[in-house]
Amino acid sequence: MSFLVWSLVLLSLALTGLGVCVGSTGFENLIGPLLHPNIDPAKTAMAQQIVGQIRLPRTLGAWAAGALLGLAGAVAQGLFRNPLADPYLLGSASGASLGVALTLAVLGGGAGMLGGSMMNGGTAVSVFSGSVLVRLGLTGAAFVGAVLAVLLTLALSKGVQHTLRLLLAGVVVGVVLGAATQMVLLFSPDSLQAMQAFMLGSTAFVGWAACALMAGIWVLCMSVGGLLGRVLDGLSLGEATAHSLGLPLGSLRIALVAVLALATGTAVAQTGLIAFVGLAAPHLVRSVIKTTHGRLMLLASLMGGALLMAADTLARWLIAPQELPVGVLTAVLGGGYLLWLMHRNSRGFAGGAQ
Amino acid sequence: MISATHSIAVKASGIRASIGNTEILHDISLSLPQGRWTSIVGPNGAGKSTLLKVLAGLLPHTGRVQLLGHDLHSLPHRTRARQLAWLGQNESSGDDLTVWDVALLGRLPHQDWLAAPSAKDFAAAELALKSTQAWDWRARSLGQLSGGERQRVLLARALAVQAQVLLMDEPLANLDPPHQADWLGVVRCLLETGVTVVSVLHEISMALHADELVIMAAGRITHQGACADAATHRALEAVFDKRITIHPLANQWVALPN
DSSP states (O other), rough: OHEEEEEEHHHHHHHHHHHHHHHHHHHHHHHHHOOOOOOOOOHHHHHHHIIIIIHHHHHHHHHHHHHHHHHHHHEEEEEEEETOOOOOOOHHHHHHHHHHHHEEEEEETTTTTTTHHHHHHHOOOOOOOHHHHHHHHHHHHHHHHHHHHHHHHHHHHTTOOOOHHHHHHHHHHHHHHHHHEEEEEEHHHHHHOOOOHHHHHSSSSSHHHHHHHHHHHHHHHHHHHHHHHHHHHHTTTOOOHHHHOOOOHHHHHHHHHHHHHHHHHHHHHHHOOOOOOHHHHHHHHHHHHHOOOHHHHHHHHHHHHHHHHHHHHHHHHTTTSSSSOOOHHHHHHHHHHHHHHHHTTGGGGGOOOO | OOOTTTOEEEEEEEEEETTEEEEEEEEEEEEEETTTEEEEEEEETTSSHHHHHHHTTTSSSSHHHHHTTTGGGOOOOHHHHHHEEOOOSSOOOTTTTTTHHHHHHGGGSSSSSOOOHHHHHHHHHHHHHTTTTTTTTTTBGGGGOOOOHHHHHHHHHHHOOOSSSSEESSTTOOOOOHHHHHHHHHHHHHTTTEEEEEEEEEOOHHHSSSEEEEEEEETTEEEEEEOOOOOHHHHHHHHHHOOEEEETTTTTEEEOOO
């Protein structure tokens, strides 16, 4: 346990260093001006801005988003007792992106897109905006969207008692809300291009405000999740056993769904739709160590953070000086991982859903 | 406090329960004496497991169940869970938990929300695992165990609750004969400390070790009586269409196919 925690922390630190160095302005062009500020003050200021205002927040933001998704994945897999559950189930991710799309469409999302809005300090409502208020607003919209989508899913599945019905309702809600998002974009072409980048998933728009927000929500979700870990342990022995242990399953499930929606919504609002991190992180942890859900949540968080950070660095480096949307990269890598997982122990998944 | 000889631990009256649109239990009433071991037997589909779930408060039903003199429904969840432990069959597995974690889960009803398990909880989990000979694998995960080993861990989980009433559904599933004998030993120890034991059993000869037998068929109780009674034996033979006969053997009763 502690070995895994430390190696993940060290890995994350190493990736932070690497993430700061990788980008269109190479490491060699940054280190000189940073170490010798007297030679060319203008260059130094530029280098400081690149590192301090762009690369560091987005690298740390990638970690925080990955950590939120990993945590949400651990909660989802425990809550639905299905190793293939991921935080995007229950329509939470599509609800979140619909919330963001609506906000952009209503508030004029086109302004200052795909350009210097971050640099010129404007507060145009945009997925690229670094303003705290805009970040909070987008996160709020994503959270409200995620919660409403989850409530819709719960209403369709008539509660949380039947896992299969719940998962099916989640799929339906996901598809319908995804279509609704496309409709919104169709009628507000201004925000189309920005939303597209957003829906592919990218850490490019993460600034310090987004970072701080994700970190705060992570601490909150982790604390609540830690308290509810034993509930998930009880649930893993079966619904009736958990009930016989005196756990008030109804209200506890609502609390867990809220944690799931909050963590997912927050991550989606800052980084867009990044697939498979929430699915893969708990899996990778479980392939190394078998443990209780409380610890699994922490480890899956650390794993998710390291994973997304690594993927983000890779996405920036692969076709430098251009960069891939990290969501595309995780979708490809994660899809491959999932296929391999299913191939390796196809037997293990048969009994998961009830 | 006021305990007459064999006061009632669990009392059910007018129980009806359905799964889907099918009524499984039709108007069942029974009383289970405190500190005694009652076995529920009957053919497949008689509603034995359903009845056990109703008695444990795990299934919606009409009628009334009382646990140690209190209405089961009016008891707070945790209070009920401290007084009554239930061991199910074919529940999903929790493969990732270690044996030790599973046993500790039995202590959940005794723990406050924010509190870590106390020394008493650790002691109870250790005692339970030792009594089912599962202590040696405490660091292994449930997924690594065989069916019988897993059953002993789940039994330990139920024992760790240290409840006054213990309901067990097919506790002998997957257990080899030596461990079935061990299970009998565990039950006898519980009875000595005044615990009420209720078990659903398919092995009729094992069920006949109990104090009382409840015989069920088609969602009704056809007979309830002492295991040693000839009338109970006749009812047992009748419910299995006279395909078995109860014979005395070495101060015990065994059921043999005809």
